[in-house]
Amino acid sequence: MNDITTLLGMCKMKNDASYLGLPLFRSKKRSKDMQYLVQRVLTRIEGWKARLLSKAGRTCLIQSEGTSIPIYVAASEVIPCGALCIFKAIWEARNGVIHGTRLRPITEIVNSVHRSYNDHLSRWKPNNEKRGHLRTSEAGWWNCCTDVSIQPNQSFGAVVFRDEQDRVVTIFAERLSATNPLLAEATILANATEYAREHLKGKVAFQCDNEVVVANCSITCNTNQFIGIEGAINRFRNTVRLLDDFKIRKIDRIYNFMAHNFAKWAAAVGATGVLDLGIMDENVFSDVQEWHPD
Numbered sequence: 001m002n003d004i005t006t007l008l009g010m011c012k013m014k015n016d017a018s019y020l021g022l023p024l025f026r027s028k029k030r031s032k033d034m035q036y037l038v039q040r041v042l043t044r045i046e047g048w049k050a051r052l053l054s055k056a057g058r059t060c061l062i063q064s065e066g067t068s069i070p071i072y073v074a075a076s077e078v079i080p081c082g083a084l085c086i087f088k089a090i091w092e093a094r095n096g097v098i099h100g101t102r103l104r105p106i107t108e109i110v111n112s113v114h115r116s117y118n119d120h121l122s123r124w125k126p127n128n129e130k131r132g133h134l135r136t137s138e139a140g141w142w143n144c145c146t147d148v149s150i151q152p153n154q155s156f157g158a159v160v161f162r163d164e165q166d167r168v169v170t171i172f173a174e175r176l177s178a179t180n181p182l183l184a185e186a187t188i189l190a191n192a193t194e195y196a197r198e199h200l201k202g203k204v205a206f207q208c209d210n211e212v213v214v215a216n217c218s219i220t221c222n223t224n225q226f227i228g229i230e231g232a233i234n235r236f237r238n239t240v241r242l243l244d245d246f247k248i249r250k251i252d253r254i255y256n257f258m259a260h261n262f263a264k265w266a267a268a269v270g271a272t273g274v275l276d277l278g279i280m281d282e283n284v285f286s287d288v289q290e291w292h293p294d
Contacts, residue, residue, distance in 0.1 A: 140202070159192040170274060
């Protein structure tokens with residue numbers, strides 16, 4: 001390489017060289033490569049000048065950062081999920097300002113980004129090899145799948161119970177005050193155990209697509225990895241002892257869409273308690289496809 005640069009009379013570029021604001025070189029760590037973009041947006045919205053802006057000034061700032069930067073970069077880059085979480089939060093804040101619904105504090109926007117990104121990190125990442133259906137039914141066991149839908153100021157959790165023949169028996173939803181995905185997942189799982197103890201009895205196999213929650217609920221885990229979910233985890237452990245038997249296992253999100261869909265549906269209509277299955281869009285019942293409200 002040195003011989004070539006000497007022969008051509010050129011200088012060797014540094015690894016962080018950029019052109020027109022975009023880095024010229026890439027690595028295998030896409031999130032690290034895009035960190036400059038994340039930092040650029042955060043610098044603009046967290047600075048002291050942003051806190052001193054008027055409502056009109058914040059509107060202009062959010063519009064500028066929420067449109068120009070992602071559009072410019074997306075023209076030549078595949079943006080990873082971390083940066084997309086930031087743009088999503090900025091865009092939602094921008095819409096709130098433009099439509100006059102609410103002016104969100106900068107700290108709330110940043111916390112929203114962190115919650116969304118942590119939710120992505122906590123989801124199961126399937127490997128490339130062919131996998132079978134992870135949700136299984138066993139003779140003599142109830143099957144319970146849980147998931148949540150995170151909203152700006154609250155969340156909704158849904159629990160789907162099936163019998164040993166894989167038939168849906170009960171679905172209920174609850175409104176949760178938690179907006180942290182990890183805490184919401186742990187809370188709805190603990191609520192599911194209490195419902196199972198009161199109404200189903202017997203042996204229950206719990207399945208959740210949040211790997212951290214499953215690891216903390218496991219009987220082999222002696223200490224919580226996250227202190228913030230300790231209360232929900234203790235409720236789960238204390239309640240499952242009253243069942244005849246229990247299991248908890250990780251399930252891939254692509255096989256857990258029914259619980260996720262019911263959580264989204266409950267959030268869309270504000271439904272709680274045992275749900276009336278006869279009034280729902282049939283697409284909500286899919287286990288392998290996400291439901292989107294019209």
